[in-house]
Amino acid sequence: MDFDTLFARRSTHIKPGLQRIERSYEFLKRPAARIPAALIGGTNGKGSTSGFLWYLFALNQRNIGLYSSPHLAAFSERCQLSLTPCDDRELADVWRQLQQELPPDHYDELSFFEIATLLAFQLFQKKAADFQVLEVGLGGRWDATNVSDPLVSALVSVSKDHQEYLGSDLIGIMNEKLGIMRPGRPLFWGRGGEVCEVPGYREHLLQQTAKHNVPLYEADRDFGYDAPSETIAVNLPNLPLCSLPLQKLLKKTPLFLRRNLALAAAMYHYLQQTLGDEKWKPLNEIWPLLCEGQAPAPVTLYGRSQRLLVPSTRGPVRLILDVSHNPDGAQAFLTGLASRGLETPMPALVCILKDKEMNRILDVLRSRLHPVILFGIEHERAWQPELLDVRHRDLPFYTSFQEAFQEALVRWNPADAPWAICGSVLAVGRILQHFDSAPKNGISLERCLSGDW
Structure with a gap:
């Protein structure tokens, strides 16, 4: 069973709104909803940021799900698990099961990305993932991943892309992407992209997060990469300070990956401290394992x-x-x-x-x-x-x-x-x-x- 018929839906089923996927998601009894999640959006950098966050969690020797797009070679790259790898054949089985479980009127209205997202949720639930990292596909507010209930959200950067869907106004694009934030839960802002050249963009960001009661953590203020010392610092309010030197394999990474790693490290630090679960090791303890590369790489790198x-x-x-x-x-x-x-x-x-x-x-x-x-x-x-x-x-x-x-x-x-x-x-x-x-x-x-x- 190949994915050609699924790909054929890419251009014919793209419509704004979450009503369709929400209907199927509820019918399936909200698969993977009980698995803690982080939702990561942005124009550029969301793939590597998602991959780094997934990697940090995977170093705890737990089964971590990573949903990303697009794929490079095999469709199953979109649904990665750290302890139980998934190939195209297994994901095709999950797809077949999804078609059997959903009524035709539910399934037929779904877009390519909505089906792919449901497949990821079904797979992560089937494999009993301990945590899931979800990469937004397009925009944010109406993206299929936004049916999830993330503990934290991140916006890596905002620039012009997919203008046929998102328009060309950078503040408007930012508003669409800010649709992934949740009241009372933090938004991590990577301070990247063309929007940073727009006068008044930060004031707009502060207004939007305050309006929705969203704590805002910003790159170069609460976390970031310091070039002279080759160190990543994470200094989130009311949490222990982390100073993380780039060592071994990390010393060869380009600047944009270092900034995205800093964002992922800040998210991990917040989640590890607030989840309060002993199975997640502190960031300072897990960092040397990252520098040594002690787990298989995420496909998004x-x-x-x-x-x-x-x-x-x-x-x-x-x-x-x-x-x-x-x-x-x-x-x-x-x-x-x-x-x-x-x-x-x-x-x-x-x-x-x-x-x-x-x-x-x-x-x-x-x-x-x-x-x-x-x-x-x-x-x-x-x-x-x-x-x-x-x-x-x-x-x-x-x-x-x-x-x-x-x-x-x-x-x-x-x-x-x-x-x-x-x-x-x-x-x-x-x-x-x-x-x-x-x-x-x-x-x-x-x-x-x-x-x-």
Whole structure:
């Protein structure tokens, strides 16, 4: 049983509102509702933040669920469990069971994301997860994950993306994403994205959280990464201060991952202190285990400035893969390269989907990456060279990664510098598969963060 018919619902069932999933969620008797949860949203960074929080909880040797999107290679990447791995076959069984349990009038009205979210809840309940980390798919207020009842919520960043659904007004986008906060429960704000350049945005944020009685914890005030000391500090009100040095494999992470790790650490610290359960170790105690990478990596850290060493006819090629698929994500990728001491300009192979801001993304990437070769993929959302503005039509365009890669081997010497590959989650997933490096259960955190070179 494959997921093609489920994917076919992506464009035909997207409608605002939670009424449909709430109806099915209640009919199923609210699966996984008793499992404590954290809900993480934002334009960029929510995947890695979710992954780090999941990892911290997983280091307690408990079964932790992680629901994320999109996937890179296999659909089951969307539903990860730390102690009981799930593959496509098992998730297909859960899907089959869901179709049997829900009445046709319930199931038929559900969107792709609503069904995927119910599958995650069903799986986490079936596997008796001890905690669940839920990544918001799109927006927040009307996202399917928002039927959950999280103990904490996080907003990593706010920028323009999915404008066909969220609009282009950054304050309006922030309001949609703030829909995941809960009265009386904290919101962790990562202070990232284009909204931070909007005058008065913080006053608006303070008004909204105060209006809904939501305690607000902010990056660079209550937690954050200090570059000179290479330390993450967590100083939440009325909780013990934590000073966490970046050691071992964490010393190789780019700046944006360090900031997202600080956000995840603050959330873990709050939850561990407030849950009051002895099975969750204090943050200071769990931190050395994180630095050593003593648990399998979350899938959401793949393709985040991931370093990959691949063979070629001209010798080994050092690649840096990043899923940056909007202008703000592209800028974070470039900043991350600089923070790791990687010299630019750097050669790059770029693929962007046609429903993304391809010209603005290329404007950002070309400011630091050179030369650039463009490539396409076989997909309904694939871009074409004629879609580009004139200013980018000087770039060579190949219909496949294989063709672009071979051309790069002719033009560039692999020994001179690493090559960047970026612009699309879908493309990065295809490339990981091409080099037999797709996400696998049990892969080490060091492999994700430090890479092969």
